[in-house]
Amino acid sequence: MNGYVYRLCPIDVTQLVQLVATIVGLPCWSFGGAALWDFDPAKGTANLRPIEELRKPEDLDLRGDFGHIFSTRAEVRWKRLSATDYDVLVLSEMPQQIEGAQTIGSEWTTTQPVHADVAIRQTGGRQPLTCIAYHAPNGAVQFLRYTGVKS
Numbered sequence: 443m444n445g446y447v448y449r450l451c452p453i454d455v456t457q458l459v460q461l462v463a464t465i466v467g468l469p470c471w472s473f474g475g476a477a478l479w480d481f482d483p484a485k486g487t488a489n490l491r492p493i494e495e496l497r498k499p500e501d502l503d504l505r506g507d508f509g510h511i512f513s514t515r516a517e518v519r520w521k522r523l524s525a526t527d528y529d530v531l532v533l534s535e536m537p538q539q540i541e542g543a544q545t546i547g548s549e550w551t552t553t554q555p556v557h558a559d560v561a562i563r564q565t566g567g568r569q570p571l572t573c574i575a576y577h578a579p580n581g582a583v584q585f586l587r588y589t590g591v592k593s
Contacts, residue, residue, distance in 0.1 A: 445550035445576045446534050447585070448543040452527035455504060458520060461540065462499045465532060467515045471495050471591055472502060474509025479522050481506070493568065493591065504528075512588040533576065533587040549579045555586070569593065 450461070475490035476482075482489060491503060502511055508521045516534035523529055532538060535552055552574045570592045576585040 443535055443552045445552040445574070445585075445587070446532075446537050447546040447550060447576065448532040448534075448538060448540050449530065449546050450532070450540065450543050451529040452523055453530055453542070454526055454528070458504070458518075458528050458530060459500060459502060461530065461532070462502055462511050462518050465516045465534065465538060465540070466499050466511050466513045466518055468498065468513065469495060469590075470499060470511055470513040471588070472509060472511040474503060474506050476506030479505075479507050479525075493571070495591070510588060512590070514589050517587045517589075533585060535574065547578070550584075551577045552587075553577065 450457070453461070471493050473491050473493040477489070489506065491506070496502065496511070499511065503509070506522070508519070510517060510519050515536070516532060516538070519531045519533070520528045531546070532540060532543065555573060555575050571588050572590045572592050573586045573588050575583045576587060578584045
Protein backbone atom coordinates (compact mmCIF):
# COMPACT_ATOMS: atom_id res chain seq x y z
CA MET A 443 0.00 0.00 0.00
CA ASN A 444 1.23 3.53 -0.75
CA GLY A 445 1.31 6.50 1.57
CA TYR A 446 1.18 10.19 0.75
CA VAL A 447 2.66 13.06 2.77
CA TYR A 448 1.87 16.73 2.15
CA ARG A 449 3.11 19.93 3.77
CA LEU A 450 1.41 23.29 3.99
CA CYS A 451 3.37 26.19 5.45
CA PRO A 452 2.30 28.66 6.50
CA ILE A 453 -1.47 28.34 6.82
CA ASP A 454 -3.83 30.20 9.13
CA VAL A 455 -6.48 28.93 11.55
CA THR A 456 -9.31 29.12 9.02
CA GLN A 457 -7.34 27.13 6.45
CA LEU A 458 -6.30 24.55 9.06
CA VAL A 459 -9.86 23.97 10.29
CA GLN A 460 -11.13 23.72 6.70
CA LEU A 461 -8.36 21.23 5.84
CA VAL A 462 -9.25 19.07 8.85
CA ALA A 463 -12.97 19.11 7.99
CA THR A 464 -12.22 18.10 4.38
CA ILE A 465 -9.47 15.51 4.89
CA VAL A 466 -9.97 13.78 8.25
CA GLY A 467 -13.68 12.94 8.52
CA LEU A 468 -15.47 11.16 11.36
CA PRO A 469 -15.00 9.43 13.71
CA CYS A 470 -11.80 11.25 14.62
CA TRP A 471 -9.55 11.81 17.63
CA SER A 472 -7.27 14.68 18.59
CA PHE A 473 -4.56 15.64 21.07
CA GLY A 474 -2.06 18.44 21.46
CA GLY A 475 -0.04 20.45 23.89
CA ALA A 476 1.75 23.57 24.93
CA ALA A 477 5.40 24.16 25.74
CA LEU A 478 5.64 27.75 24.49
CA TRP A 479 2.35 29.14 23.14
CA ASP A 480 -0.39 29.19 25.82
CA PHE A 481 1.97 27.40 28.25
CA ASP A 482 1.12 27.74 31.94
CA PRO A 483 3.84 26.41 34.28
CA ALA A 484 1.25 26.02 37.06
CA LYS A 485 -0.67 23.48 34.93
CA GLY A 486 2.23 21.02 34.72
CA THR A 487 1.23 18.02 32.61
CA ALA A 488 -2.21 19.57 32.05
CA ASN A 489 -0.47 21.58 29.31
CA LEU A 490 -0.76 18.34 27.31
CA ARG A 491 -4.24 17.40 26.11
CA PRO A 492 -5.11 13.68 26.15
CA ILE A 493 -6.42 11.91 23.08
CA GLU A 494 -10.13 12.58 22.83
CA GLU A 495 -12.76 11.70 20.27
CA LEU A 496 -14.25 14.71 18.51
CA ARG A 497 -17.92 14.85 17.55
CA LYS A 498 -17.05 17.09 14.61
CA PRO A 499 -13.68 18.21 13.21
CA GLU A 500 -14.70 21.86 13.68
CA ASP A 501 -14.41 21.33 17.49
CA LEU A 502 -10.64 21.07 17.06
CA ASP A 503 -8.67 22.62 19.95
CA LEU A 504 -5.70 24.53 18.54
CA ARG A 505 -4.33 25.90 21.81
CA GLY A 506 -0.64 25.32 22.38
CA ASP A 507 2.33 24.52 20.15
CA PHE A 508 1.30 21.34 18.37
CA GLY A 509 -1.46 18.87 17.75
CA HIS A 510 -2.73 15.92 15.79
CA ILE A 511 -6.17 14.98 14.53
CA PHE A 512 -6.64 11.56 12.96
CA SER A 513 -9.11 9.04 11.62
CA THR A 514 -9.02 5.96 9.42
CA ARG A 515 -8.94 8.33 6.40
CA ALA A 516 -6.01 10.62 7.25
CA GLU A 517 -3.98 12.41 9.90
CA VAL A 518 -3.27 16.14 10.09
CA ARG A 519 -0.37 17.30 12.29
CA TRP A 520 0.44 20.91 13.04
CA LYS A 521 3.07 23.03 14.75
CA ARG A 522 2.37 26.62 15.60
CA LEU A 523 4.73 29.12 13.98
CA SER A 524 3.25 32.38 15.26
CA ALA A 525 0.08 33.81 16.73
CA THR A 526 -1.66 33.27 13.38
CA ASP A 527 0.27 30.68 11.34
CA TYR A 528 0.90 26.93 11.39
CA ASP A 529 3.19 24.41 9.69
CA VAL A 530 1.06 21.38 8.74
CA LEU A 531 1.66 17.79 7.59
CA VAL A 532 -1.04 15.57 6.10
CA LEU A 533 -0.56 11.79 5.99
CA SER A 534 -2.98 9.64 4.01
CA GLU A 535 -3.08 6.35 2.16
CA MET A 536 -5.15 8.00 -0.58
CA PRO A 537 -3.76 10.74 -2.84
CA GLN A 538 -5.19 14.14 -1.91
CA GLN A 539 -5.78 17.31 -3.90
CA ILE A 540 -4.81 20.03 -1.40
CA GLU A 541 -4.45 23.55 -2.75
CA GLY A 542 -1.04 25.01 -1.92
CA ALA A 543 0.36 21.75 -0.53
CA GLN A 544 3.87 20.54 -1.26
CA THR A 545 4.23 16.77 -1.73
CA ILE A 546 6.90 15.34 0.58
CA GLY A 547 8.64 12.39 -1.03
CA SER A 548 7.01 10.14 -3.59
CA GLU A 549 7.86 6.58 -2.65
CA TRP A 550 6.23 6.01 0.74
CA THR A 551 5.14 2.46 1.43
CA THR A 552 2.93 1.65 4.39
CA THR A 553 2.48 -1.34 6.66
CA GLN A 554 0.58 -2.23 9.79
CA PRO A 555 3.15 -2.48 12.62
CA VAL A 556 3.34 -5.97 14.09
CA HIS A 557 2.77 -4.79 17.67
CA ALA A 558 0.88 -1.52 17.13
CA ASP A 559 -1.31 -2.05 20.18
CA VAL A 560 1.80 -2.43 22.34
CA ALA A 561 3.97 0.22 20.65
CA ILE A 562 1.44 3.01 21.18
CA ARG A 563 -0.05 2.30 24.57
CA GLN A 564 -1.61 5.10 26.54
CA THR A 565 -1.36 5.65 30.26
CA GLY A 566 -4.25 5.94 32.68
CA GLY A 567 -6.08 2.84 31.44
CA ARG A 568 -6.83 4.41 28.06
CA GLN A 569 -7.19 2.21 25.00
CA PRO A 570 -4.13 1.76 22.73
CA LEU A 571 -3.88 3.56 19.40
CA THR A 572 -3.93 1.86 16.03
CA CYS A 573 -1.49 3.10 13.43
CA ILE A 574 0.15 2.61 10.04
CA ALA A 575 3.92 2.83 9.51
CA TYR A 576 5.23 5.02 6.67
CA HIS A 577 8.52 3.72 5.23
CA ALA A 578 11.07 5.76 3.27
CA PRO A 579 12.55 4.25 0.07
CA ASN A 580 15.34 2.65 2.16
CA GLY A 581 12.73 0.83 4.30
CA ALA A 582 13.21 2.89 7.46
CA VAL A 583 10.04 3.89 9.28
CA GLN A 584 9.72 7.69 9.13
CA PHE A 585 6.20 8.20 10.49
CA LEU A 586 3.60 6.32 12.48
CA ARG A 587 0.25 7.61 11.26
CA TYR A 588 -2.43 7.29 13.91
CA THR A 589 -5.66 5.79 12.58
CA GLY A 590 -7.87 5.30 15.62
CA VAL A 591 -8.32 4.03 19.14
CA LYS A 592 -8.43 0.27 19.56
CA SER A 593 -11.69 -0.90 21.11
